[in-house]
Amino acid sequence: MNGFRLTATASLMVATLSAFSTEAARAAGGASIRTHGQVTITGPAGIAFSPALVLGTTFRPDIQPHRKSAAAITTDAPALSENSGCGTRFTVAGDPGQQVSLAIPGSVRMHRDKDGDEVSLPTRPDCEQPQPRPLMTATIGQGGHLSFAIGGLDALPADTGAWRGMLHVTAQYN
Amino acid sequence: MKTVQIAVAGVVALAALSPLTAFAQSSANVSTTGSARIVQPISIAKDSDLAFGTIVRAVTGTNTITVNETTGARTLTGAGDGVLVTSTVTRAAYTVTGEGGQTFSISVPATFSMTGSTSGTITVNLTPTAATGTLSGTVGAAGTATFGVGGDFSLPSSQATGQYSGSFTATVAYN
Numbered sequence: 312m313n314g315f316r317l318t319a320t321a322s323l324m325v326a327t328l329s330a331f332s333t334e335a336a337r338a339a340g341g342a343s344i345r346t347h348g349q350v351t352i353t354g355p356a357g358i359a360f361s362p363a364l365v366l367g368t369t370f371r372p373d374i375q376p377h378r379k380s381a382a383a384i385t386t387d388a389p390a391l392s393e394n395s396g397c398g399t400r401f402t403v404a405g406d407p408g409q410q411v412s413l414a415i416p417g418s419v420r421m422h423r424d425k426d427g428d429e430v431s432l433p434t435r436p437d438c439e440q441p442q443p444r445p446l447m448t449a450t451i452g453q454g455g456h457l458s459f460a461i462g463g464l465d466a467l468p469a470d471t472g473a474w475r476g477m478l479h480v481t482a483q484y485n
Numbered sequence: 486m487k488t489v490q491i492a493v494a495g496v497v498a499l500a501a502l503s504p505l506t507a508f509a510q511s512s513a514n515v516s517t518t519g520s521a522r523i524v525q526p527i528s529i530a531k532d533s534d535l536a537f538g539t540i541v542r543a544v545t546g547t548n549t550i551t552v553n554e555t556t557g558a559r560t561l562t563g564a565g566d567g568v569l570v571t572s573t574v575t576r577a578a579y580t581v582t583g584e585g586g587q588t589f590s591i592s593v594p595a596t597f598s599m600t601g602s603t604s605g606t607i608t609v610n611l612t613p614t615a616a617t618g619t620l621s622g623t624v625g626a627a628g629t630a631t632f633g634v635g636g637d638f639s640l641p642s643s644q645a646t647g648q649y650s651g652s653f654t655a656t657v658a659y660n
Contacts, residue, residue, distance in 0.1 A: 341658030342529045346577045348599055348609055348636065349650040350537035353570070355544050406646060484541070484570060 356405035358482045403449075403457040403482045410450050414481040415461060421476035434478065438462050448485065457482075524584035525627065529657050531579055535609075535636055538572035547641040552576050554612045554635030567640060577634040581657050585622025591615060592656040593634055599651035607649050609636040617660065 403411060415436040422429050437446035439460050451457045461480070537550055543565030550569075551560045557576040561569050581589060591613050599607045613634045620628030634655065 340527065341656060342527050342581075343654050343656040344529045344531050344579070345652050345654055346531055346534055346634070347650060347652045348535040348537070348577075348597065349648065350550070350599065350607065350638075351539040351572070351648045352601075352640070352644055352646045353539060353541050354646045355541055355568075 353406050353409065353484065356403060356411065356482060356484060358401060358403045358480065360399050360401045360480075399462055400458060400460045401480060401482075403451060404455055405451045405457070405482075405484065407451055407453045407455050410448055410485040411457065411482045412448050412485055413446050413459070414479075414483070415446060416478060416480075419476045419478045421474040423472040423474050425472055428472075430474065432476075434461055436461055522624065524587060524624070524659070527581065527583035527587075527589060527657055527659055529579055529581050529655065531577070531655075532631075533575040533578045535577040535634060536573055536575045537636075537638075538574040539570040540640060541568040541570060542640055542644050542646065543567040543642040545642055547639055549637055549639055551637035552635045554614045554633045557633070557635070563639075565640070565642060577655070579632055579634075579655060579657075581618060581620065581630045581632070582627060583620050583659070584624060585620055585626045585628030586624050587628070588617055588619045588660045589630070589657045590617050590660055591632055592658070594653050597651050597653035599638075599649035601645050601649045602647040603645060605645035605647070605649070607638050607640075607644070607651075609638045609651070611636045611653065613655075618657075 403413075405411065413436075416434060417436075418431045418433045420429055420431050437459055446459055449457050449459065461478070535552065537552055538559060540548075540550055540561070542548075546563065546565030546567075548561050548563040548565035548567040551562070552558070552574060553560070554576055557574065557578075559569060559574045561567055583589065593611050593613050596608050596610055599609060601607070611634055614632045618630040618632055620630050622628035
């Protein structure tokens with residue numbers, strides 16, 4: 312099967328403020344002043360995906376110049392071909408309203424089963440947008456979830472065979 | 486005869502204890518020294534509050550969050566898998582002003598409570614940099630001194646998320 316598994320790691324963030332005070336307290340023999348303490352506690356962020364980004368079986372075009380043909384896709388998986396749609400949806404769970412940074416690699420390295428040959432294929436982050444672009448920041452919705460999709464490879468391996476790779480996507484609180 | 490001897494000895498002792506006594510026939514006087522040290526009131530100003538910043542609580546286990554009273558550095562220890570998030574962290578810092586050269590005491594409560602924006606409380610243990618301080622300079626001019634207060638608290642995985650805040654009073658007094 313021409314599939315590659317996706318893994319996701321998640322970490323976290325947020326920010327709080329500390330106030331500075333110029334107030335002063337005086338007394339003849341002693342003086343006191345009120346001091347504030349504060350902390351922000353956030354819940355852990357999680358990231359999950361479904362389904363796996365499976366390219367399925369793709370017939371690449373004949374590379375001989377005089378016998379050029381169109382690519383054909385024969386699969387019942389959420390198959391992708393060049394410039395096709397989105398394959399895998401990621402869901403980030405965290406604190407509502409928190410902004411997160413998403414690290415989505417621009418390419419994924421795939422290895423061929425039979426001989427270990429390697430090829431790097433570009434990914435299409437945020438592929439649901441009219442113009443795919445790296446999705447670097449986003450805000451977790453009030454329901455505590457953020458969803459985005461990755462898929463659509465812009466190129467196919469030049470050689471035939473079964474290829475597998477790993478895509479690491481990271482979401483981190485800002 | 487025995488009675489006479491005792492009376493004479495008593496007169497001699499009284500004279501020895503009063504060397505400054507002036508004797509005159511119609512008046513007598515003596516000089517007495519008076520002194521006072523006037524010092525300006527002591528005051529305290531807060532330079533920064535105690536801010537622990539943002540922490541992602543553990544999924545499992547418990548962590549201890551500490552802000553160092555001297556450096557203001559924040560650390561996370563314990564078996565929990567909590568994470569410190571880059572954010573503004575400060576120790577509480579103060580400037581004391583008063584009479585130069587004077588010593589003073591520093592008093593902060595051992596603990597104070599922070600209440601969550603949604604629910605829950607956090608009890609913070611406070612640690613001052615010192616129990617006493619000395620104002621710079623000498624008597625006759627103003628002096629200053631600084632000190633800090635840090636703290637620590639336990640953060641279990643069951644802690645409700647949200648913003649927590651509370652307050653405590655720091656007091657200084659001349660010794």
